[in-house]
Amino acid sequence: MQKDYQIFGIRAVIEAIHAGKAIDKVFIQKGLKGALFSELETLLRKEQINVSHVPLEKLDRLSKKNHQGVIAHISPVEFHSLETLVINTVESGETPFFLLLDQLSDVRNFGAIIRTAECTGVHGIIVQNKGGAPVTADTVKTSAGAVFNVPICKVDHIKDAVFYMQASGIQVVAATEKTEDMIYDVPLDVPLAIVMGAEDKGISPSVMKSADHRAKLPMYGNIGSLNVSVACGVFLYEVIRQRKK
Template structure:
């Protein structure tokens, strides 16, 4: 199983970007200057690669090699093009089932969701380029290898994915407590995409305004929310139940 790989050094990272490597995240040393570093920063903006400016101590913890103030993490999976994937699934004649994750941040939740998605026949998972959990060793381990079986797509904004799904005849359903509709009141038999929100903030309000349907799980205890991966499992298996 391929684990996440690190690249360090400014020139090595620049060459990796030019070579088309799938870079998940880059850590840059705060206060670093120079022409080569400026070239790298320009490349990161052009390719919309997520980066963080961190103290040198953080970089030293990531690697004991001569990192020159730059450490990049290469994703162990190849990401798919969302539009091509949606078109391929529609043309295959099956009823599409997609999963959109709005800035889910915990890698173990992400891994657990990917595992459930594989078990429930999800056709693809769409995540945002910035702000979400990376696909790293923890994700792979928690997903039990499912990360290599379910296509994952990255988009600039989840709202772009919502609009594309809708334009493709796919109903978008938000899993949110901000509704009176229970999960069991919604039809999942037609082509649909389910959106799950982040652990702390849920689904972005601007996204909730444009979805086709909203649904919540009945909570019978005192705690007001479920773990996002558990809630996602309940939604996906309701879709499976209806489609069987």
């Protein structure tokens, strides 16, 4: 974790939250107690900030400074409002093109996806507030700086974003092998949001059920799946291919 994106100490993290800093995740030492810590916990719950309780050794590896059992990771980017982004995109006259990441966890996969999304003209990427990969220095590096060019939104639940997209006239396509429909047979030249799932368990059942379409990639080898960032790239460029017709 890049040191420029860290805040150390309970009071420092509390003040950063009050100051409106875009905090992606807070690492807290297991078993930490005290009045000031209770104040921090209450604030973290209120602001719905992603928290991970870890051993002291983990914190010591993250930083050699006097962290008091608490290290916060500040996002290097500001997050956008989903509603505002969708409204502005629709009103721009362009055909909406969004990407929903359902609890993708690897920061390098996240960065690679952001880079491809920027190259394919995606209007915005939506991630879940908890359980997904944070925007770290590794994300920035892997994205080749594209993270600063593609709006990123955070929502409490990806399913909420799916419903909002659909209410805005945007069709939602789930990328999954659990379907008979090939990507080439699903119309992608419409107002669109593509959902990519987590590396280990794919798209959550509730999100899958809510999607308008499901689509899969043809697989001819012995390995049953692609890396999620590679699969995402194929989906995004198929959108471009269809829209260029």
